[in-house]
Amino acid sequence: MGSSLHWPLPKQGKYEEAWQALVDAQKFGLIRTIGVSNFLPEHLERIIDKAGVTPTTNQIERHPYFHNNELVECNRKHGIVTEAWSPLGREINDVLTNDTILSLAKKYQRQPAQIINRWNLQNSVLPIVKSSNYAHQQANLDVFDFELSEEDIQTIDALDKGEAGRVEGQHPNDYEEFD
Numbered sequence: 001m002g003s004s005l006h007w008p009l010p011k012q013g014k015y016e017e018a019w020q021a022l023v024d025a026q027k028f029g030l031i032r033t034i035g036v037s038n039f040l041p042e043h044l045e046r047i048i049d050k051a052g053v054t055p056t057t058n059q060i061e062r063h064p065y066f067h068n069n070e071l072v073e074c075n076r077k078h079g080i081v082t083e084a085w086s087p088l089g090r091e092i093n094d095v096l097t098n099d100t101i102l103s104l105a106k107k108y109q110r111q112p113a114q115i116i117n118r119w120n121l122q123n124s125v126l127p128i129v130k131s132s133n134y135a136h137q138q139a140n141l142d143v144f145d146f147e148l149s150e151e152d153i154q155t156i157d158a159l160d161k162g163e164a165g166r167v168e169g170q171h172p173n174d175y176e177e178f179d
Contacts, residue, residue: 002033004057008043015039019047019055026053035059037085041074048078059083062125064095064116064156065165072125084120087127088113090167100159104152111139118143119156 003022008015022034035057036044048054058075062068062084075082089095096112105112113129117140120127129140148156 002035002056003031004035004037004055004059005039006037008036008039015043016047016050019053020051023051023053033057035080040071044074044078044080054078055080057081057083059085059128061085061166062120063087063089063093063165063167064098064101064119064159065089065093065161066163066167067157067160069123069157069160072123076124082125084125084127086167087120087125087129088116093165093167095159098159100155104148104155107152108146108148110143110146114139114143115148116156118146118148119153122148122153 003025005015005018005022019034019036022031025031026034033056034053035055036047037059038061039047039055039058044055044058058071058080060068060071060075060082062072062082063086072082095101095116098112101112101115104115108115110118113136117127117129121143127140131137131140
């Protein structure tokens with residue numbers, strides 16, 4: 001069993017304490033793995049420096065319109081597994097019907113979601129895809145028997161819109177979600 005911090009909530013100033021609580025729970029054997037979500041490099045540096053423990057995972061926003069490659073590289077540098085939430089975008093964007101993605105899907109004889117999932121995997125990112133449709137679930141798993149060319153990966157990377165590509169303006173330094 002694992003546990004993670006969902007948002008750093010830096011305005012609240014408590015994420016270091018929250019991380020330490022997870023570290024302690026892990027030391028007591030209550031949790032096997034601990035990770036974070038939506039932590040930027042500066043958040044990661046603070047918790048690692050303070051607690052001396054590196055998260056196992058960092059679940060981040062990543063899709064073709066917001067590739068977040070700098071954070072992916074930061075995670076890689078620390079040995080943190082990057083997981084992509086909403087790797088297919090959301091209803092508010094057209095990533096699955098984007099002409100570039102459709103063209104690559106045709107080239108590889110795959111579905112657009114498979115192209116995006118493969119792009120993530122080849123960038124050492126684990127896509128977290130959701131579907132209640134059995135056929136979509138199967139297609140999401142059917143991405144290990146082909147590879148995108150480096151040129152095609154760069155073509156997808158070129159779709160990045162920077163901060164404008166974020167879904168719903170959820171920047172980790174500003175967004176606050178309380179559950």
